[in-house]
Amino acid sequence: MSILLFLAVLFVLILVHEFGHFIAAKKSGMRVDEFAIGFPPRLFSRTKGETTYSINLLPIGGYVKIFGEDAVGTEHSPDEPRAFTAKPRWIQAVVLLAGVTMNVLLAWVLFIIIFTVGVQTAVTPETATDEARLMVTNVLPESPAADAGVAVGTEIVGVSSGEDTLTELSPESFTEFTAEHSDAAITVTYRTGDEEQTALLTSERGLLPEDEDRKILGVGLALIDTIPLPFLTAVKEGTVLTYTTLRDITVGLTRLIVDAVQLKADLSQVAGPIGIVGLVGEASAFGFTSLLMFTAFISLNLAVINILPFPALDGGRLLFVIIESVKGSAIKPQAVAIMNMVGFAILILLMIAVTVHDVLKVV
Structure with missing residues (x-):
């Protein structure tokens, strides 16, 4: 049961995050080739209009494939004006920030619902x-x-x-x-x-x-x-809790990164997929509002992690856009592709390491 709840929570968080990228790209006039939940191999897909909607086997994230993200293959295409790299850099930044923004908004709305319905205290x-x-x-x-x-x-x-x-x-x-x-x-x-x-x-x-x-x-x-709280009070408390949670996550993650660089990081409180499955089960045991609260906290964690200036993450891609704006020219697509590939490989290795850490804690 905990695994099913974990997959359901993960599905919602990925869907909301990727929908942010998707709707921002569409509203900006970009061509979206694919909207995917999970990573390949593909389990199910359906094409509607110019976009393929996919459900993939590996539930470790998702992606929105926007035409011309890497500036390769856009030359002489009739859709070249609709390419990601053809848009002004501030629009590119908006599209990149949209996923994180949706995760924050989701948490804020969930907090308001929780306070309105009644928070378990x-x-x-x-x-x-x-x-x-x-x-x-x-x-x-x-x-x-x-x-x-x-x-x-x-x-x-x-x-x-x-x-x-x-x-x-x-x-x-x-x-x-x-x-x-x-x-x-x-x-x-x-x-x-x-x-x-x-x-x-x-x-x-x-x-x-x-x-x-x-x-x-x-x-x-x-x-x-x-x-339960009155609605306006719930909105106020939800806003405060969203801000303080984002602040605390950012401070905690910063300390963890600094300690990791100094080889003195305490990973006892770090949870990977297996650890989160257990936490989802514990949260649901206290009722639906506790599960919503946990979902909101995870959504904010994903937002903070995704905005880190690290290749393969939204923050890393945003950093490339900022660098291009400062230098006035595009970074070579091949260099961006290599950095993103290396960044993705490092993230996978970190996920494996944290998962092994989860298993060792259970054993």
């Missing part, structure tokens, strides 16, 4: 409504909770030990109850989706490095409530 028992739920937010590996199958996103609906029953479900009361019954078996009733299950757990020592003598079940909990 950790609350206290004093501020919680009747709809608040006690949710599992973390499970320690090899803990009694993990061994019983309790997972992130699980809702705790009942806790008891012998004749004692926990009447107020909150993180604080749960911690107190399990501490008072640390030597006894504790019955935990939990719900995943529509399925309700019961597990008999006994607290264990040695799960917390900072307090190895403390006996716990190994779960982190939060009281989660859904709080």
